[in-house]
C-alpha cells in the first residue's frame with residue numbers, strides 16, 4: 001500500500017526495454033542523438049506545435065527553474081499559488097536560476113489561483129515604479145498541489161488576466177498527463193491554445209526513470225533556454241538515455257495509458273473514502289481526513305502515505321495525502337479500504 005508519492009513506483013518494462021535497446025553502439029551526445037529527434041518530432045505533433053523547442057532535463061525543479069528564468073527577468077515577479085511547488089518545495093531554485101526574481105503568492109481554494117486575487121495583485125503590482133519588482137510571469141500547476149485539476153475554462157480565466165498585463169505563462173506539469181486525461185482534452189488545448197507559453201512536462205512521476213521535457217512554444221526564446229540549461233549544468237552528455245525514456249513514454253500513447261491507470265486507481269480509492277475527501281479529486285492524488293484510530297491501524301499495516309501538515313491534525317483525526325501511480329494495483333486499494341472500513 002504505497003501511496004506516499006507517485007515517485008515511489010518503478011518503471012514499466014517498456015521503458016526499461018527502451019533503455020536496454022538504447023545501450024547498443026554509439027550515439028552522439030548533448031541532445032544531438034537520433035532518439036532526441038524522435039522525441040522532438042513526437043512532442044511537436046502531439047502538441048500541434050511544429051515550431052516548439054523541446055529540451056530534456058532530469059528533475060522537475062530544474063525544468064521549472066530554467067523555464068522561469070527563460071521567461072522572467074531578475075527584477076520580475078513570478079505569480080504563483082501559495083502552495084506551489086516552486087514556492088514551497090524547490091529550495092530557492094527558481095530564485096537562483098532567475099537571478100533573483102521574486103515569487104509572489106496568490107491565494108485560492110483547492111490549490112487553484114483565484115482569478116480575482118490575481119487581478120487584484122497585478123493591479124497593485126507597481127508596474128513602472130522603479131522601487132517595485134516588475135510583473136514577470138504567471139506560473140500555474142496542473143494537477144495542482146491539492147490534487148485538483150484546473151479545467152480549460154479556469155486556465156483561460158487566469159491566462160487572460162496574465163495576457164492583459166503582458167505576462168508570459170508557465171505551466172508546472174509534473175502531473176500534466178494525469179490532468180490531461182482527467183480533462184479529456186488535447187495537449188494543445190491545455191497549453192498554448194489556453195495561453196501557456198512554456199511547459200514543464202513531467203515524465204518521472206508517471207513512469208520514467210528521471211526525465212522531464214521543457215517545452216517552449218515561442219521559438220524565439222529557444223536558444224536562450226538552451227544556453228541556460230548548459231550553464232546550469234543540466235545538459236546531459238550521454239543524452240540518448242534521457243531521449244530513450246521519453247521516446248518510449250510517448251510512443252503509442254503509453255504516457256496517457258499510465259496516467260489513466262493512476263487516475264482510475266485514485267477513483268477507486270475515492271469511492272471507498274466517501275465523505276472524507278478534503279478537496280475535489282482531479283487525477284491521481286487525493287487528500288482525506290481519517291479518524292486517528294484508522295490512521296493507527298493503517299500504520300500498523302505499514303500503509304505508506306504522508307500526513308498533510310497544512311491541515312489540523314488533532315487527537316481525533318488526521319489529514320492524509322494519498323497518491324496512486326501507474327503501477328498501483330486494485331488489491332492495494334482494496335486492502336487499504338478494508339482497514340479503513342474495519343477501524
Ligand SMILES: *Cc1c(COP(=O)(O)O)cnc(C)c1O
Pocket residue numbers: 058059060061062064085086141144145172174175204205
Ligand atoms: C514532484 C513535483 C515537481 C518536480 O520535483 P523534482 O523532485 O524536482 O523532480 C514539480 N512540481 C510539482 C507540482 C511536483 O509535484
